[in-house]
Amino acid sequence: MTDSPDDRRGVVTPEPDGGRRLVFRRSWPDPIDDVWSALTDNERTVHWIGTYAGERGSGGTGTFSMTHEAGDEGMPMTIVECEPPRRLVLQWPEPLSWRVELDLTEEEGRTVLVFTQVLPGVDGLGDIATGWHWYLDGLDAELTGGPRPPEWDEFVAQLGPVYAPDRS
Template sequence: MNPRTEDANLEARRGTVTTEADGRRRLEFRRSWPDPIEDVWAALTEPDRLARWIGTYDGERRPGGSGTFTMTHEDEPVGEPMTVVECDPPRRLVVQWEQEQEGSGVWRVDLDLFAEGDRTVLRFVQVFAAGVDVTDHAMGWHWYLDKFDSEVSGRPVPGDWDSFAAEVGPAYGRAG
């Protein structure tokens, strides 16, 4: 792949941050695949597939259900209480969980799947408090969504975090 194509591909995969009217910071990613919506949903929610790209969820899989979510690909995986806010298969999943990192509070992630032409699109949205620097969060979710992409598409899994950060960091204003 030539450098210009690589740059365009990275830009298409990168999250965008906007500021809401109330000052909160909105992080959004859009990814798409030629696969049926049911297959993308399965990669997002089935326990075996979920474990390959992000981690495990042990709990009730229904709106209002709660359990423990562990991001097993972190340096120090920690199980955190999670609640399924909305679940409308195969179109919408909204979850929230308390972050163990000091000051991170409750995280809510909205995941929507929809058809756009002959592709299934995933829209990932997380909203942060006003004034929060979301750059590191955006890079982290970018890495996980690249891992999700490999689960859906069969493309190679992104490398370790340090290699990934060196590749995408400059696009987020971080040294490579």
């Protein structure tokens, strides 16, 4: 992985049903167990995305609170699949109806994360993709000790047009 924003950018592709698949690929020299910990342990996730309270493991239900979302009291969430340290699939119910898949592999001495979300259409896609990019840059900072992503407004000004070119 390089520091180029293009290398960290999510790729959006159309689905046959009109939905959109959003995929981010990130990698680090850290061991897979360390990356898994950064994705799942509240002591680490609080620094880049938020915390989860509830049952752990496949089928577990609980509440996910995003640290950087104003007034977020938490959202219900289900852990659809949990296969440490390789795969985590999360589902948020209505009104979001989001399913996020996080897959970790080891390739050439690096741990690779493939983040996938399939959305039913294009509504909100630019904001969703920009948001996940921002959070994944936060994960990168958690793992590397590098700089955190800029504040949201600055980040959107820099990267928002990449995901939503018609954004004014």
